[in-house]
Amino acid sequence: MITRRALVLGGLGGIGAVAATGGTAYALVENEVLPGKVRLDRALGRCGDAPAPPAASVEVEPVTWRSARRGTTVTATIVPPAANRPLRGLPVVVALHGTGETGSSLVRNLALDHYLPDAVARGGVPPFALVSVDGGRDTYWHPRAGGDDPLGMVVDELLPRLRERGAWTDRVGAIGWSMGGYGALLLARRLGPARTAAVVAASPALFGSYEDAIAANRRSFDGAADYDRNDVFRALDELKGVPLRVDCGTSDPFADRVREFRERVRPEGGLEGGCHDAAYWRRRLRPQLAFLGHRLAAR
Numbered sequence: 001m002i003t004r005r006a007l008v009l010g011g012l013g014g015i016g017a018v019a020a021t022g023g024t025a026y027a028l029v030e031n032e033v034l035p036g037k038v039r040l041d042r043a044l045g046r047c048g049d050a051p052a053p054p055a056a057s058v059e060v061e062p063v064t065w066r067s068a069r070r071g072t073t074v075t076a077t078i079v080p081p082a083a084n085r086p087l088r089g090l091p092v093v094v095a096l097h098g099t100g101e102t103g104s105s106l107v108r109n110l111a112l113d114h115y116l117p118d119a120v121a122r123g124g125v126p127p128f129a130l131v132s133v134d135g136g137r138d139t140y141w142h143p144r145a146g147g148d149d150p151l152g153m154v155v156d157e158l159l160p161r162l163r164e165r166g167a168w169t170d171r172v173g174a175i176g177w178s179m180g181g182y183g184a185l186l187l188a189r190r191l192g193p194a195r196t197a198a199v200v201a202a203s204p205a206l207f208g209s210y211e212d213a214i215a216a217n218r219r220s221f222d223g224a225a226d227y228d229r230n231d232v233f234r235a236l237d238e239l240k241g242v243p244l245r246v247d248c249g250t251s252d253p254f255a256d257r258v259r260e261f262r263e264r265v266r267p268e269g270g271l272e273g274g275c276h277d278a279a280y281w282r283r284r285l286r287p288q289l290a291f292l293g294h295r296l297a298a299r
Contacts, residue, residue, distance in 0.1 A: 141183025249274030
């Protein structure tokens, strides 16, 4: 009889020939001798479900301009900490999206307009504005050979616009997911500890080599030298003094590299059950927002 386990294994790339062995194949994948661990965990329901967001939400504000740094039109989506709360006097957390997303889709997919006001009203988190902005489909948030500079846009265009409206931007926070989690670490390097109040990197897209990076996304870097310039493992000293929180699901394809990063940097957060998806990211939002809010308040 073909078991559910064998059927699951039969659908995993590279191991169909051994799927009929059932328990043996399962053990090989489970222990990462054979590929397919992430897909196996998802098929077996280990990723978990996305929690329903808090019921209350706030109205977000889109701000659009022609970005000189990116050479295109970008939109920032401002999420206030409470209904009708103006930017004046508020600290800011820049939210960086993942591959294929935009600033507005990030807010929508993670229900940030529900979670932030709930964290402030019910969780005792000091208020701040969350600002999600378009960084490009797969720029990986670093300057590109074609002239696109998404972090330059954040530093030289977005933050000054927020400051003009009265937001407090002398020191800012950053949070990002996947490509954006990696980008949040790059932003901390660019701003330095003097201007970075706190950073949360959720399931950051960290690679072991340039070859690994382009195998995952051929547009992630412009070449080996570009990868080396932007490899956070080569510049860990630049993160000293920056309050960091790094979270990742144990069934995430980036888990091994995140584990290595955590062992070397010792940030807050941790690796817990979950996958590289919105279900895991929503489950971690409350402690992440608290981490950012309390450190922004300690100015």
